[in-house]
Amino acid sequence: MATEKHYSEMNENELRSEIGVLMEKARKAEQMGMISEYAVHQRKAVLVQSYLVDPETIVPGEIYRIEGDTGVFFQVDYLKGLFAWGYRLGGEKAIEALPLAMLKDVKSGK
Template structure:
Protein backbone atom coordinates (compact mmCIF):
# COMPACT_ATOMS: atom_id res chain seq x y z
CA UNK A 1 0.00 0.00 0.00
CA UNK A 2 1.37 3.38 -0.95
CA UNK A 3 2.04 5.94 1.72
CA UNK A 4 0.11 9.12 0.95
CA UNK A 5 1.23 12.53 2.11
CA UNK A 6 -1.17 14.34 4.45
CA UNK A 7 -3.06 17.18 2.81
CA UNK A 8 -1.75 19.58 5.45
CA UNK A 9 1.81 18.75 4.33
CA UNK A 10 1.17 19.27 0.61
CA UNK A 11 2.21 22.30 -1.41
CA UNK A 12 -0.34 24.43 -3.24
CA UNK A 13 0.58 22.71 -6.52
CA UNK A 14 0.16 19.25 -4.96
CA UNK A 15 -3.22 20.23 -3.51
CA UNK A 16 -4.45 21.54 -6.87
CA UNK A 17 -3.25 18.34 -8.55
CA UNK A 18 -5.11 16.27 -5.94
CA UNK A 19 -8.31 18.27 -6.48
CA UNK A 20 -8.05 17.65 -10.24
CA UNK A 21 -7.47 13.92 -9.63
CA UNK A 22 -10.49 13.67 -7.33
CA UNK A 23 -12.72 15.59 -9.74
CA UNK A 24 -11.68 13.24 -12.56
CA UNK A 25 -12.57 10.23 -10.38
CA UNK A 26 -15.91 11.87 -9.57
CA UNK A 27 -16.58 12.46 -13.27
CA UNK A 28 -15.85 8.80 -14.07
CA UNK A 29 -18.06 7.59 -11.22
CA UNK A 30 -20.88 9.82 -12.48
CA UNK A 31 -20.52 8.43 -16.00
CA UNK A 32 -20.72 4.90 -14.62
CA UNK A 33 -23.79 5.83 -12.57
CA UNK A 34 -22.13 5.16 -9.21
CA UNK A 35 -23.84 7.97 -7.35
CA UNK A 36 -22.46 7.31 -3.87
CA UNK A 37 -18.86 7.14 -5.13
CA UNK A 38 -19.42 10.36 -7.09
CA UNK A 39 -20.62 12.12 -3.92
CA UNK A 40 -17.62 10.89 -1.90
CA UNK A 41 -15.09 12.18 -4.45
CA UNK A 42 -16.93 15.51 -4.78
CA UNK A 43 -16.95 16.05 -1.01
CA UNK A 44 -13.32 14.99 -0.68
CA UNK A 45 -12.36 17.52 -3.36
CA UNK A 46 -14.18 20.25 -1.40
CA UNK A 47 -12.22 19.33 1.72
CA UNK A 48 -8.90 19.42 -0.17
CA UNK A 49 -9.85 22.83 -1.62
CA UNK A 50 -10.29 24.06 1.95
CA UNK A 51 -6.54 23.69 2.45
CA UNK A 52 -6.12 26.31 -0.30
CA UNK A 53 -8.29 28.87 1.53
CA UNK A 54 -6.76 31.22 4.09
CA UNK A 55 -8.86 30.53 7.20
CA UNK A 56 -8.21 34.12 8.33
CA UNK A 57 -10.36 35.29 5.40
CA UNK A 58 -13.43 33.71 7.05
CA UNK A 59 -14.59 36.07 9.79
CA UNK A 60 -16.91 34.91 12.59
CA UNK A 61 -20.10 36.98 12.65
CA UNK A 62 -20.02 37.56 8.88
CA UNK A 63 -22.52 36.17 6.36
CA UNK A 64 -21.33 34.24 3.28
CA UNK A 65 -22.89 32.72 0.19
CA UNK A 66 -22.73 28.93 -0.03
CA UNK A 67 -21.03 27.77 -3.20
CA UNK A 68 -23.35 25.40 -5.04
CA UNK A 69 -26.45 26.47 -3.10
CA UNK A 70 -27.73 29.60 -4.86
CA UNK A 71 -29.66 32.08 -2.79
CA UNK A 72 -28.72 30.49 0.53
CA UNK A 73 -26.59 32.37 3.03
CA UNK A 74 -24.54 31.11 5.97
CA UNK A 75 -23.67 33.05 9.11
CA UNK A 76 -20.37 31.94 10.65
CA UNK A 77 -20.27 31.67 14.45
CA UNK A 78 -16.75 30.22 14.77
CA UNK A 79 -14.05 28.29 12.94
CA UNK A 80 -12.63 24.92 13.92
CA UNK A 81 -9.93 23.61 11.62
CA UNK A 82 -11.13 23.65 8.02
CA UNK A 83 -14.78 24.04 9.00
CA UNK A 84 -16.92 27.08 9.67
CA UNK A 85 -19.63 26.46 12.24
CA UNK A 86 -22.83 28.45 12.08
CA UNK A 87 -26.24 28.31 10.48
CA UNK A 88 -28.09 28.94 7.24
CA UNK A 89 -30.18 32.09 7.33
CA UNK A 90 -33.10 30.27 5.73
CA UNK A 91 -34.88 27.47 7.49
CA UNK A 92 -34.68 26.36 11.08
CA UNK A 93 -31.22 27.83 11.84
CA UNK A 94 -29.80 24.53 13.04
CA UNK A 95 -26.07 24.68 13.75
CA UNK A 96 -23.94 22.95 11.14
CA UNK A 97 -20.38 22.94 9.85
CA UNK A 98 -19.34 23.67 6.27
CA UNK A 99 -15.89 23.33 4.74
CA UNK A 100 -14.43 26.84 4.39
CA UNK A 101 -13.95 26.34 0.65
CA UNK A 102 -17.75 26.35 0.25
CA UNK A 103 -18.08 29.88 1.64
CA UNK A 104 -17.94 32.82 -0.77
CA UNK A 105 -17.99 36.48 0.26
CA UNK A 106 -21.22 38.36 -0.40
CA UNK A 107 -19.32 41.13 -2.19
CA UNK A 108 -17.86 38.93 -4.94
CA UNK A 109 -19.62 38.73 -8.29
CA UNK A 110 -22.75 36.65 -8.87
Template sequence: MEREKRYSAMTEYELRREIATLNEKARKAEQMGMVNEYAVLERKAVMAKAYLLDPNSFKPGEIYEIDGDPGSYFKIDYLNGVFAWGYRLGGTGQEEALPISMLNLKG
Protein backbone atom coordinates in the same frame (compact mmCIF):
# COMPACT_ATOMS: atom_id res chain seq x y z
CA MET B 1 1.66 0.25 1.52
CA GLU B 2 2.10 4.00 1.42
CA ARG B 3 -0.11 5.97 3.81
CA GLU B 4 -2.11 8.74 2.26
CA LYS B 5 -0.87 12.18 3.14
CA ARG B 6 -3.25 14.47 5.00
CA TYR B 7 -4.45 17.52 3.10
CA SER B 8 -3.07 19.71 5.89
CA ALA B 9 0.43 18.32 5.21
CA MET B 10 0.30 18.79 1.43
CA THR B 11 1.93 21.61 -0.50
CA GLU B 12 -0.16 23.84 -2.76
CA TYR B 13 1.11 21.89 -5.78
CA GLU B 14 0.16 18.55 -4.20
CA LEU B 15 -3.30 19.86 -3.28
CA ARG B 16 -3.93 21.13 -6.82
CA ARG B 17 -2.79 17.79 -8.26
CA GLU B 18 -5.03 15.91 -5.79
CA ILE B 19 -8.04 18.09 -6.70
CA ALA B 20 -7.47 17.46 -10.42
CA THR B 21 -7.24 13.71 -9.81
CA LEU B 22 -10.40 13.71 -7.67
CA ASN B 23 -12.30 15.75 -10.27
CA GLU B 24 -11.27 13.32 -13.02
CA LYS B 25 -12.31 10.29 -10.94
CA ALA B 26 -15.61 12.03 -10.09
CA ARG B 27 -16.26 12.72 -13.78
CA LYS B 28 -15.70 9.06 -14.61
CA ALA B 29 -17.90 7.90 -11.72
CA GLU B 30 -20.68 10.21 -12.89
CA GLN B 31 -20.42 8.86 -16.46
CA MET B 32 -20.67 5.32 -15.14
CA GLY B 33 -23.72 6.18 -13.03
CA MET B 34 -21.92 5.60 -9.74
CA VAL B 35 -23.80 8.26 -7.80
CA ASN B 36 -22.43 7.45 -4.34
CA GLU B 37 -18.82 7.28 -5.56
CA TYR B 38 -19.31 10.59 -7.36
CA ALA B 39 -20.62 12.25 -4.18
CA VAL B 40 -17.70 10.96 -2.09
CA LEU B 41 -15.12 12.19 -4.62
CA GLU B 42 -16.81 15.59 -4.91
CA ARG B 43 -16.76 15.97 -1.11
CA LYS B 44 -13.05 15.05 -0.99
CA ALA B 45 -12.30 17.69 -3.64
CA VAL B 46 -14.21 20.31 -1.62
CA MET B 47 -12.14 19.41 1.45
CA ALA B 48 -8.86 19.62 -0.48
CA LYS B 49 -9.88 23.04 -1.87
CA ALA B 50 -10.47 24.29 1.68
CA TYR B 51 -6.75 23.86 2.40
CA LEU B 52 -5.90 26.20 -0.51
CA LEU B 53 -7.86 29.04 1.13
CA ASP B 54 -6.85 31.37 3.92
CA PRO B 55 -9.23 30.94 6.89
CA ASN B 56 -8.47 34.56 7.86
CA SER B 57 -10.41 35.64 4.76
CA PHE B 58 -13.60 34.46 6.49
CA LYS B 59 -14.96 36.44 9.42
CA PRO B 60 -17.21 35.35 12.29
CA GLY B 61 -20.50 37.23 12.20
CA GLU B 62 -20.39 37.54 8.40
CA ILE B 63 -22.88 35.89 6.05
CA TYR B 64 -21.74 33.94 2.98
CA GLU B 65 -23.61 32.32 0.12
CA ILE B 66 -23.18 28.55 0.05
CA ASP B 67 -21.39 27.45 -3.13
CA GLY B 68 -23.51 25.13 -5.24
CA ASP B 69 -26.69 26.12 -3.41
CA PRO B 70 -27.82 29.49 -4.84
CA GLY B 71 -29.99 31.48 -2.47
CA SER B 72 -28.73 29.61 0.61
CA TYR B 73 -26.67 31.57 3.11
CA PHE B 74 -24.50 30.63 6.07
CA LYS B 75 -23.63 32.83 9.05
CA ILE B 76 -20.28 32.04 10.67
CA ASP B 77 -20.13 31.93 14.45
CA TYR B 78 -16.49 30.83 14.62
CA LEU B 79 -13.75 29.10 12.64
CA ASN B 80 -11.82 25.98 13.57
CA GLY B 81 -9.08 25.23 11.06
CA VAL B 82 -10.65 25.12 7.60
CA PHE B 83 -14.16 24.68 8.97
CA ALA B 84 -16.68 27.47 9.51
CA TRP B 85 -19.10 26.75 12.33
CA GLY B 86 -22.46 28.46 12.32
CA TYR B 87 -25.93 28.03 10.86
CA ARG B 88 -27.87 28.35 7.63
CA LEU B 89 -30.14 31.37 7.39
CA GLY B 90 -33.76 30.28 7.13
CA GLY B 91 -32.77 26.80 8.32
CA THR B 92 -33.45 25.02 11.57
CA GLY B 93 -30.95 27.16 13.46
CA GLN B 94 -28.95 24.05 14.30
CA GLU B 95 -25.19 24.58 14.40
CA GLU B 96 -23.18 22.87 11.68
CA ALA B 97 -19.71 23.03 10.18
CA LEU B 98 -18.92 23.65 6.52
CA PRO B 99 -15.51 23.58 4.85
CA ILE B 100 -14.62 27.19 3.98
CA SER B 101 -14.36 26.16 0.33
CA MET B 102 -18.17 25.83 0.33
CA LEU B 103 -18.58 29.54 1.16
CA ASN B 104 -18.44 32.21 -1.53
CA LEU B 105 -16.26 35.17 -0.61
CA LYS B 106 -17.84 38.49 -1.41
CA GLY B 107 -16.02 39.98 -4.37
Protein backbone atom coordinates in the same frame (compact mmCIF):
# COMPACT_ATOMS: atom_id res chain seq x y z
CA MET C 1 5.37 0.86 -0.77
CA ALA C 2 5.19 4.65 -0.86
CA THR C 3 3.69 6.38 2.12
CA GLU C 4 0.93 8.82 1.32
CA LYS C 5 1.21 12.41 2.44
CA HIS C 6 -1.47 13.97 4.56
CA TYR C 7 -3.21 16.87 2.85
CA SER C 8 -1.93 19.16 5.60
CA GLU C 9 1.64 18.28 4.55
CA MET C 10 1.11 19.03 0.85
CA ASN C 11 2.10 22.24 -0.90
CA GLU C 12 -0.28 24.22 -3.12
CA ASN C 13 0.73 22.42 -6.33
CA GLU C 14 0.26 19.01 -4.76
CA LEU C 15 -3.15 20.02 -3.40
CA ARG C 16 -4.26 21.33 -6.81
CA SER C 17 -3.07 18.11 -8.44
CA GLU C 18 -5.01 16.03 -5.89
CA ILE C 19 -8.13 18.12 -6.56
CA GLY C 20 -7.76 17.37 -10.28
CA VAL C 21 -7.42 13.64 -9.60
CA LEU C 22 -10.49 13.63 -7.35
CA MET C 23 -12.58 15.60 -9.87
CA GLU C 24 -11.58 13.15 -12.62
CA LYS C 25 -12.58 10.21 -10.39
CA ALA C 26 -15.89 11.95 -9.70
CA ARG C 27 -16.49 12.52 -13.42
CA LYS C 28 -15.81 8.85 -14.21
CA ALA C 29 -18.06 7.65 -11.38
CA GLU C 30 -20.85 9.91 -12.63
CA GLN C 31 -20.50 8.56 -16.17
CA MET C 32 -20.73 5.03 -14.83
CA GLY C 33 -23.85 5.89 -12.83
CA MET C 34 -22.18 5.38 -9.44
CA ILE C 35 -23.82 8.34 -7.75
CA SER C 36 -22.65 7.64 -4.19
CA GLU C 37 -19.02 7.24 -5.33
CA TYR C 38 -19.38 10.47 -7.32
CA ALA C 39 -20.59 12.29 -4.18
CA VAL C 40 -17.69 10.93 -2.10
CA HIS C 41 -15.09 12.20 -4.58
CA GLN C 42 -16.83 15.58 -4.87
CA ARG C 43 -16.92 16.04 -1.08
CA LYS C 44 -13.32 14.97 -0.73
CA ALA C 45 -12.30 17.50 -3.41
CA VAL C 46 -14.09 20.28 -1.50
CA LEU C 47 -12.20 19.32 1.67
CA VAL C 48 -8.88 19.40 -0.19
CA GLN C 49 -9.84 22.82 -1.65
CA SER C 50 -10.38 24.02 1.92
CA TYR C 51 -6.64 23.64 2.55
CA LEU C 52 -6.15 26.36 -0.10
CA VAL C 53 -8.48 28.81 1.68
CA ASP C 54 -6.88 31.29 4.07
CA PRO C 55 -8.96 31.00 7.27
CA GLU C 56 -8.30 34.71 7.90
CA THR C 57 -10.63 35.48 4.96
CA ILE C 58 -13.60 33.88 6.78
CA VAL C 59 -14.83 36.26 9.47
CA PRO C 60 -17.08 35.08 12.33
CA GLY C 61 -20.34 37.04 12.32
CA GLU C 62 -20.26 37.56 8.54
CA ILE C 63 -22.66 36.05 6.01
CA TYR C 64 -21.47 34.00 3.03
CA ARG C 65 -23.04 32.36 -0.01
CA ILE C 66 -22.86 28.56 -0.07
CA GLU C 67 -21.13 27.26 -3.18
CA GLY C 68 -23.44 24.90 -5.03
CA ASP C 69 -26.54 25.96 -3.11
CA THR C 70 -27.93 28.94 -5.04
CA GLY C 71 -29.74 31.54 -2.99
CA VAL C 72 -28.75 30.04 0.35
CA PHE C 73 -26.68 32.03 2.83
CA PHE C 74 -24.65 30.94 5.84
CA GLN C 75 -23.75 32.99 8.91
CA VAL C 76 -20.44 31.95 10.47
CA ASP C 77 -20.29 31.75 14.26
CA TYR C 78 -16.75 30.38 14.60
CA LEU C 79 -14.01 28.48 12.78
CA LYS C 80 -12.47 25.18 13.78
CA GLY C 81 -9.86 23.65 11.51
CA LEU C 82 -11.09 23.48 7.92
CA PHE C 83 -14.71 24.12 8.90
CA ALA C 84 -16.86 27.14 9.56
CA TRP C 85 -19.56 26.54 12.14
CA GLY C 86 -22.81 28.48 11.98
CA TYR C 87 -26.26 28.25 10.47
CA ARG C 88 -28.15 28.74 7.23
CA LEU C 89 -30.25 31.88 7.10
CA GLY C 90 -33.99 31.39 6.80
CA GLY C 91 -33.75 27.87 8.17
CA GLU C 92 -34.24 26.28 11.55
CA LYS C 93 -31.06 27.91 12.89
CA ALA C 94 -29.58 24.47 13.46
CA ILE C 95 -25.81 24.77 13.87
CA GLU C 96 -23.78 22.96 11.23
CA ALA C 97 -20.25 22.90 9.87
CA LEU C 98 -19.30 23.64 6.27
CA PRO C 99 -15.87 23.24 4.68
CA LEU C 100 -14.21 26.64 4.16
CA ALA C 101 -14.09 26.10 0.39
CA MET C 102 -17.91 26.09 0.24
CA LEU C 103 -18.16 29.67 1.52
CA LYS C 104 -18.13 32.53 -0.99
CA ASP C 105 -18.01 36.22 -0.10
CA VAL C 106 -21.39 37.92 -0.63
CA LYS C 107 -19.97 41.43 -0.95
CA SER C 108 -17.45 40.84 -3.72
CA GLY C 109 -19.55 38.28 -5.59
CA LYS C 110 -16.63 35.83 -5.54
